[in-house]
Amino acid sequence: MKISLIMPVYNEQEILGEVIAKYKTDLVQTVKNLGGTGYEFIAINDGCSDNSVEVMGAEAKLNSNFKIVNFDQRYGKEAAIAAGFEMATGDVVLVADVDLLNPLGVLERLVEEYVDGSNIVYGYRERIGKEARKDWISDLFVRMGTKIFQIEGQYMGKANVMLFSRPVADILREFPERNKMMRMMNSWSGFEIAIMGYASNYTKQEVKRKIAEAKALDKRQGNPQVIRSKAREHTPSKIYAITGLLMAVAFIMGWVALDMFMDNLSLWWHLVLCFILIIIILCSLMFMARSVMIKRIGTLHNKEDSVMYVVKGVVNG
Secondary structure (H helix, E strand, C coil), X not given: CEEEEEEEECCCCCCHHHHXXXXXXXXXXXXXXXXCCEEEEEEEECCCCCCHHHHHHHHHHHCCCEEEEEECCCCCHHHHHXXXXXXXXXXXXXXXCCCCCCCCCHHHHHHHHHHCCCCEEEEEXXXXXXXXXXXXXXXXXXXXXXXXXXXXXXXXCCCCEEEEEHHHHHHHHHCCCCCCCHHXXXXXXXXXXXXXXXXXXXXXXXXXXXXXXXXXXXXXXXXXXXXXXXXXXXXXXHHHHHHHHHHHHHHHHHHHHHHHHHHHCCHHHHHHHHHHHHHHHHHHHHHHHHHHHHHHHCCCCCCCCCCCCCEEEEECC
């Protein structure tokens, strides 16, 4: 049994080295404890603009099982996972984010579920406090959307780690859709989805503190590249969001003013002001929607001959 691990990477230099070391240890232990024949660790460079490339490159030089797939630009997580499926040669394929909250041993638990007969396994990390409320609300809206718009497939929520047997991986790889959402499409394969819960060794606050410490160290060492790149990435999104909020505030203030002075105005002015307020609130909604699109969707491809992703190069492939 050969194990393939797919890990999408985008600007994670602060924690990437620690996560790679943890996952590699987990893979080695899994192969040893469960009688595996080997493993491959596939990192997808989704257009990183910080030192994540150097961190992955250093690991690839030391470990021939560590492969890097370099995109020519950013295409998003789903495209990165799809590229990983194209590269994976294992009997079982795992997918995991660059996430310090995933504890050592979680990959072995996934493979144990596979050994027990599961073809698809979703691993859900225990969430508490604000994170739990945020994810519950997000999942609720997505589930409502799939029902309202009659989207085929079963949405299982935000899984932190996933496992697919070789037959399932082959089926998902052959799906013709260019923009794939694996969490929806997994149920199309016809295999039952098993659920696995686990707890983290860290809290969210501890991870944020570690990232903040790493950023401070980079800045002291004269390497603020990641801070600048992320600032550039989110600047258009923030501009649209702030503009939308300001227009929403203008709408509220205008509505209050209209209510206060409407008795002294003619019907004509009532209609004109109401029309202006309607335009303001529509523009506000448009700007905020645009903000979400820029932040969440990423690169949009409008050409008829566009592809899901373009691989610039492969290391140890």
